[in-house]
Amino acid sequence: MQKFTYQNPTRIHFGEGQIAAIANDIPKDKKVLVIYGGGSIKKNGVYEQVSAALASHEWAEFAGVEPNPQYDTLMKAVEKIRNEKFDYLLAVGGGSVIDGTKFIAAAACYEGEDPWHILAKQHTVEAALPLGCVLTLPATGSESNKGAVVSRGKDKLAFMTDKVQPLFAVLDPTTTLSLSPRQVANGVVDAFVHVMEQYLTFPVNAKVQDRFAEGLLLNLIEEGPKALATPDDLDVRANIMWTATQALNGLIGVGVPHDWATHMIGHELTGNYGIDHARTLSIVLPAVMKERRADKEAKLLQYAERIFGIREGSVDERIDAAIERTIAFFKEMQVPTRLADVKLGESDIDVLMSSLESHGMTALGEHGNITLNDSRAILEAAL
């Protein structure tokens, strides 16, 4: 296990009716801006619960944060905050709304020339507005971590800082019952690949992290298909929600190598073609597993055995079987597993390569040894 420092101060309120808890978590003297997305929260009762919880607070709202939250949209919120002197942010939505709110929190306090530099030049975030969140779409883990991904045109960039870690997160699984099957599937697949990015690398004898990661993978494989088959099962939703949070709250990632090549390549698919984030991951991951099998051999065999019970056959046979089972799980979740599934082909690879190059993605993976040529090979394997 590698040396690490870890802290996760986000207070989690989990379970039905927990939105009411925000009343006590946000100081009464704060002026709160409630930030949300396309308005689904006005249809599923979440908006009413938030309003009720904020009955004793001064607050207003900012709607319209889109999936893959756009810089220009977020900067409108920043302007509103500066003009009207809000000093607490409440994100209500999924990972995009929370990521967007994190950027808004940092940009509102940014004193440099251009807040875009927080992302494009990785400028240090010296301060940010305090923020909390009400999660309605389990997937990204953003509700209790310090990272955020923001888009501007074809650029999809990330930043990380303790300053934007939510102070609290409400996880009420009943809020997820109104999600579409596509949103549910995307969330499960996103969480699954988050675990894989931190697990499927090379062994460093980190047994807690491995066992926890494997537990989360097993949960998603068991519960994901159930969420599609029996969409009213609240227990299933609760387990998926808590699993997705644990998948990217930092815990399984301490003291171990990380990959993230699938995400970096996937971001270009979203940036250039607008493909849902999770669906880029389900296309790219199987190709990464195939192409990087030498680097990942030991963990691929461990994954094969502990997740799918695959113990028979040669090394290659066991790895092939594990990749096939992964693809089968993605198909069960009704997400694409090849570029052809989203109508992309050979000719699109040059576009993606040019984006990867312009974003400096020349040394990806847990060893930093995935060159542009290797990324091309991965994309070709995903055709």
Next chain:
Amino acid sequence: MQKFTYQNPTRIHFGEGQIAAIANDIPKDKKVLVIYGGGSIKKNGVYEQVSAALASHEWAEFAGVEPNPQYDTLMKAVEKIRNEKFDYLLAVGGGSVIDGTKFIAAAACYEGEDPWHILAKQHTVEAALPLGCVLTLPATGSESNKGAVVSRGKDKLAFMTDKVQPLFAVLDPTTTLSLSPRQVANGVVDAFVHVMEQYLTFPVNAKVQDRFAEGLLLNLIEEGPKALATPDDLDVRANIMWTATQALNGLIGVGVPHDWATHMIGHELTGNYGIDHARTLSIVLPAVMKERRADKEAKLLQYAERIFGIREGSVDERIDAAIERTIAFFKEMQVPTRLADVKLGESDIDVLMSSLESHGMTALGEHGNITLNDSRAILEAAL
């Protein structure tokens, strides 16, 4: 899964050399009291590392906190703190030193009549001195939770409050290399039973908590015996250390029922006969498993299958086999598994029953249905 609120703000510094990190975690204007036990830290290099880290701080020390930390000892530290105006505590040691320091932190700020009431009358802790810790004996999880157990004569009592949760915890596995085999074994068994108290109850469909608990149990069963067989293996120590922290930092216990009958009965064995805490647990747990098999049937079967791969036989056969495997693990760890192993017999049960009664332990277990008569049956099954 049941509704819950969870937050664990302790900053963890894990790995070799991390004691140096305390220099930045304790504000420079604080006057620090370093609290430790019998002086082993002066032989294994930990004291020197702490001294070096505190080179820019004003500090002094308080030594002599014993295993099962005694109220009278701790109150001497409180007196020193009040006289010399310390305003930050650093615990350096195992669970007893950290638990003792938590009580000292609360007692030093207590404005009521008698600080013993924090334990005996569960008085609310309104304030406590800030504290951090350097863990040298992985076992209790006290380094990142809000609980503490303190003894006064035959009374061994607990209190819990956010106010005494350590702000940081240094976990350097090299500090555990000088532990005796008995200390190592006790730590592994203590952590194992901590997991069981939160896991072996009844199912509430909490899949993250179950998978995480099972992962920790598997780690302890795999790594515990290795720590005795190859005491210089730092990887083994690192995995045990991180496993023991996760076993009782609250995470696996959110949203699920808890038992703790084994601990409550075990505390009377320590209080009356001075038996090491972990060794009381290894004596009592198998008897609890046997006597409460009806209440715990579903989880006992899950435990049998997922921890030991026991899938064949009748319900009773599988449960019996799981209990036997648990006892075999404890024997491998060289801890007692019966009262006879610590030279106690039938006649001692009355003594223990009278202590249980005087401490109000009349409704133990996850259902609160373990009466005094049931506790007697458990003790008889442990003869």
